[in-house]
Amino acid sequence: MTNAPRGHRPPHGAPVIDRAFALLGAFSATRRAMTLAELSRATGTPPSTALRLARRLLHWGALERDGGGRYVIGLRLWELASLAPRGHGLREAALPYMEDLYEATHQHVLLAVRDGHEALLVERLSARDAVDVLYRVGGRLPLHSTGVGLVLLAHAEPELQDQVLAEPLVHEPEGLPVSPAALRRTLARVRQTGLAVAERSEPGPLLTVAAPVRGADDGVVAALSVVVPASGAEPRALAPALRATARALSRSLGSPRAS
């Protein structure tokens, strides 16, 4: 915490916002509800400060109490977040196209954007009896070992590619190391063919085919993929539907290349 020039209050109020967002940031997919004591511990905030912050966040609807009185992320935050262009906005534009693809495959259709060195899953349409996938909407995926990730990495700026390739990379969930040279060849092939194909053997064998979605400046803004059981799947059969759908979505986003 910064030392305030006068008294004990944070200068310019900035650290208060930081503490509030640290409190919100303590929530995760595996930690969706917390007591005040848990919030205090998770953020290293004294209980009295945590209580004061939590009260303001409750007031704004950024937090809510669940049936057991624990704090959870609030509906008002969700309402605000529905205005995020790269999250919900993109998802709204993409949903009808994803529906088309879903009706053709009846397994999983994924839409993801890049955020730093990861992909963020913006939407997933899944049949109830579809193969298990590891990712949830709002969750993060590795760039180097998923279909959508490979597409987003292949079209990222070269500096970012270099940074990702310099990291120790493994194929999740099998834990196999990834060779940077092989990954560079894969990325070149993704750019050349306009498609990424990825396979996963654990926990169940599946195949994913992914394609880039372009925006108004023709840059790649997202990646779209279908995920199907590996047995009997034929990437060449999935490719045309995926290409056509990604292109139609790109056109609806104003991509000059797709028009």
Added chain:
Amino acid sequence: MTNAPRGHRPPHGAPVIDRAFALLGAFSATRRAMTLAELSRATGTPPSTALRLARRLLHWGALERDGGGRYVIGLRLWELASLAPRGHGLREAALPYMEDLYEATHQHVLLAVRDGHEALLVERLSARDAVDVLYRVGGRLPLHSTGVGLVLLAHAEPELQDQVLAEPLVHEPEGLPVSPAALRRTLARVRQTGLAVAERSEPGPLLTVAAPVRGADDGVVAALSVVVPASGAEPRALAPALRATARALSRSLGSPRAS
């Protein structure tokens, strides 16, 4: 703004959070991107303060800059909000069931929760060629004149029903006044039949049939509806599919009544 006991800084830091959320709250469906000057004007915050707040919100990813340099709601806020149990959590549980209903109707399937005196649309599956609906995901709907709203109002606590009935109510978008006595009869019928049926003549005639979704304590946590063109639609034909789907979703949420 509160007067700080010492100096010009807000006491206990609370107003800083309030200003930050006021800044975020200035964004809306019709105002998704703003310059700093617009943000400052919309919130009555001096430009220097707005800049300082906006910088912290950018730092946390609660805001982002779009291609034109304007501020928009950020991906990180969307990621956090994906953890909201009553927003995204419910939506994740409901989506497979909504897909079933969508495949049966191929028009619109809506899922909404109550927030105060309004309904908040949590999910909408829509065919590209479906009839026009007025509502977007993350948007608000009136309780007294929509299918999902009537279901949520019918199962709200009596005090809230009294408050809503005491307001001057009109049928949107036609602008017809609603009689409180007629609305009370409608709500009783919704509770009795387990379904709400609503019609709209403008901008295009459509019919909606809605049913309650119950949670683990058997309380109504959401409402599910189908919206179809009024011409040729038969509520009695839609009712069984809607009832069955709402019941299946309630069971998956742990409702003892549906099991």
